[in-house]
Amino acid sequence: xxxxxxxxxxxxxxxxxxxxxxxxxxxxxxxxxxxxxxxxxxxxxxxxxxxxxxxxxxxxxxxxxxxxxxxxxxxxxxxxxxxxxxxxxxxxxxxxxxxxxxxxxxxxxxxxxx
Amino acid sequence: xxxxxxxxxxxxxxxxxxxxxxxxxxxxxxxxxxxxxxxxxxxxxxxxxxxxxxxxxxxxxxxxxxxxxxxxxxxxxxxxxxxxxxxxxxxxxxxxxxxxxxxxxxxxxxx
Numbered sequence: 001x002x003x004x005x006x007x008x009x010x011x012x013x014x015x016x017x018x019x020x021x022x023x024x025x026x027x028x029x030x031x032x033x034x035x036x037x038x039x040x041x042x043x044x045x046x047x048x049x050x051x052x053x054x055x056x057x058x059x060x061x062x063x064x065x066x067x068x069x070x071x072x073x074x075x076x077x078x079x080x081x082x083x084x085x086x087x088x089x090x091x092x093x094x095x096x097x098x099x100x101x102x103x104x105x106x107x108x109x110x111x112x113x114x
Numbered sequence: 115x116x117x118x119x120x121x122x123x124x125x126x127x128x129x130x131x132x133x134x135x136x137x138x139x140x141x142x143x144x145x146x147x148x149x150x151x152x153x154x155x156x157x158x159x160x161x162x163x164x165x166x167x168x169x170x171x172x173x174x175x176x177x178x179x180x181x182x183x184x185x186x187x188x189x190x191x192x193x194x195x196x197x198x199x200x201x202x203x204x205x206x207x208x209x210x211x212x213x214x215x216x217x218x219x220x221x222x223x224x225x
Contacts, residue, residue: 033213035213035215037155042216043200043213043215044215045212045214048210048211048212050210055210056207056209056210056211057209058212088155090157092157092213100145102147102159102162103147103159103213105149105156105157105159106156107155108155
């Protein structure tokens with residue numbers, strides 16, 4: 001079956017702009033979570049969605065937002081981009097709800113803010 | 115919050131050598147997973163191991179939850195094993211679950 005698909009894979013944005021990243025989970029998976037990876041901070045949890053509801057949110061400013069659609073696809077948006085937002089953004093999907101489900105990651109979206 | 119520490123931060127091996135990567139965590143967790151990040155950035159799930167020992171080919175992992183550590187063993191390493199290895203603990207509360215990652219061990223296997 002198809003894996004987790006993230007688009008776009010690479011993008012360059014200018015400070016102050018906004019960006020939207022997309023994630024299509026594995027078919028049947030209802031939980032989608034997002035992580036930011038930077039050289040300085042490592043991998044950090046952004047938020048998790050299950051059945052179109054945000055269940056959990058990491059310690060990021062309100063410029064970072066997301067949503068999940070009825071088909072479980074998810075988007076995350078970053079507004080008023082800052083240089084420090086340059087990172088690899090990873091999406092993960094799982095069956096969700098209970099612990100014990102394997103988590104699968106996409107290849108990520110590489111965002112560069114100039 | 116929970117702290118996850120991995121050691122060593124970097125490791126250079128000759129092809130064919132064995133290695134042990136360690137992951138310590140500061141509190142009880144629901145679960146623990148090991149990932150390998152390939153050169154393209156994708157995290158590949160290696161083991162889902164809350165406790166005990168699992169093996170998959172040349173890789174095996176052991177988690178001793180009561181002592182709050184996990185070990186990843188790589189035997190007869192190959193150049194394709196190069197990359198960054200992360201352990202992540204799964205934390206759940208009434209808001210849902212999330213993974214807390216260690217800083218990773220960067221492995222380089224030389225031919």
